[in-house]
Amino acid sequence: MSGADDDFAEYARASASQLRRTAYLLCRDWDLAADLTQTTLARMFVRWHQISRRDNPHAYARQVLSRAFLDHHRAKRSHEVVTAEFNDVPGRHEDADLRLTLIDALGRLPPRDRAIVVLRYWEDLSVEAVAEILGLPAGTVTSQSARSLTRLRHLLGRSAEPTSGNSLFG
Missing domain, CATH: 1.10.1740 (Rna Polymerase Sigma Factor; Chain: A)
Incomplete structure (x- = not known):
């Protein structure tokens, strides 16, 4: 400089x-x-x-x-024009409810587990990328992902066993 x-x-x-x-x-x-x-x-x-x-x-x-x-x-x-009504078309009501429920359930996870789930499944990052971002071993990301998904399924009232793949909605 x-x-x-x-x-x-x-x-x-x-x-x-x-x-x-x-x-x-x-x-x-x-x-x-x-x-x-x-x-x-x-x-x-x-x-x-x-x-x-x-x-x-x-x-x-x-x-x-x-x-x-x-x-x-x-x-x-x-x-910007201030109005009493929104002109935007809202998303499907069911999707909004599910999203809010899922966000609430995510909020109940510990911060590190929440970060792993968000990075891994919402941001669709690889295990290695999440491990690098969070400074964790890849094995920890994998095991915490599985535990966190099980916890989320429990919080959402779903079966603790996933039915297929890595899905939050197993």
Whole structure:
């Protein structure tokens, strides 16, 4: 990294939390505040060589942040329409109920087991990929997958023995 890049990185580390708090006061949404802060820092990075010569880069940051907020607000206002009814066609009711039931059952698994099941079956990753992501031996992923599926079947009121393959709905 160059000296200017180092200077910007130091500025960003020192100012990000203050910018985020300011952004939150503008939008009253922590997630949007984080996005606005990131937008502000990205825009500043592009022009850092000009900004760093100013006496007060934080004043410039507040200006960029305010404009980013207003741009977002204008864009939101021009594209989103608030209505009392949804125009989206909902999925089948049975699927929604099953999904909520399954998500509730997943929530009852210990965190590591839940991660294994989600990565292995919802994300459709191989045993080896899940093992690498979680830093576990492949054998542990295999055995915990089997135990977790048995537990899920029990929680869902199904037979503990799978009928075929690796299915959550055995």
